[in-house]
Amino acid sequence: MVIERMNKMTEQFIVGVIGPPFGVKGHVKVRSCSGEYAHLQQLDTVLFRCGPIERILEVEETLPLTRGVAMKFKGIDTPEQARNLRGGELISDRSHAAPLKQDEFYVEDLRGLEVVGNGVVLGRIKDVLEGGGGNLVEIRLSSGALKLVPFRKEFFGDICLERGRAVLLELWILS
Numbered sequence: 001m002v003i004e005r006m007n008k009m010t011e012q013f014i015v016g017v018i019g020p021p022f023g024v025k026g027h028v029k030v031r032s033c034s035g036e037y038a039h040l041q042q043l044d045t046v047l048f049r050c051g052p053i054e055r056i057l058e059v060e061e062t063l064p065l066t067r068g069v070a071m072k073f074k075g076i077d078t079p080e081q082a083r084n085l086r087g088g089e090l091i092s093d094r095s096h097a098a099p100l101k102q103d104e105f106y107v108e109d110l111r112g113l114e115v116v117g118n119g120v121v122l123g124r125i126k127d128v129l130e131g132g133g134g135n136l137v138e139i140r141l142s143s144g145a146l147k148l149v150p151f152r153k154e155f156f157g158d159i160c161l162e163r164g165r166a167v168l169l170e171l172w173i174l175s
Helices: 038-042 079-083
Strands: 012-020 027-032 045-050 051-065 070-071 089-093 114-117 118-129 134-141 148-150 155-158 164-170
Touching: 012 038, 012 045, 012 079, 027 038, 027 051, 038 070, 079 118, 118 148
Parallel strands: 114 164
Antiparallel strands: 012 027, 012 089, 027 070, 045 051, 045 089, 051 070, 114 118, 118 134, 134 148, 155 164
16 A cells, blocks of 8 residues: 655644543643653643544643653543543644754654655655664555665655655665
């Protein structure tokens, strides 16, 4: 199955995943998907998704923790109610996602990019996976085969989100 790239960037991101209850007032621990937490403290509302269930949650309070944040949502007032949110994803607009640094990209924006090498379309980026030594780009080649390539400057040149393509510099890595 080839991922078809839409001509616009993703506008919503999973910014966090809800963990266990925290305290007795209905707070939950939230793990940031980016590893950064400051942007989560700016949220007023968030889309909660757990399986087929989606609903808007209003953020009442955000507390910084040593490792992460605890969030309290309107109408969730007990640990028992908070426990029902566990495992749910918090989805927010691009404007509330963790800010990018130089040469960083949101994984959602990389998915579906055309991979080009020596002027030839080789395939598309299917996903970006976390590996022990860094991120790996999973490429579905035109032949249907899947290949993993380290997401490093030695292998990827120009990445143009507007044109929907990434240039692979070293074709031997696909062998």
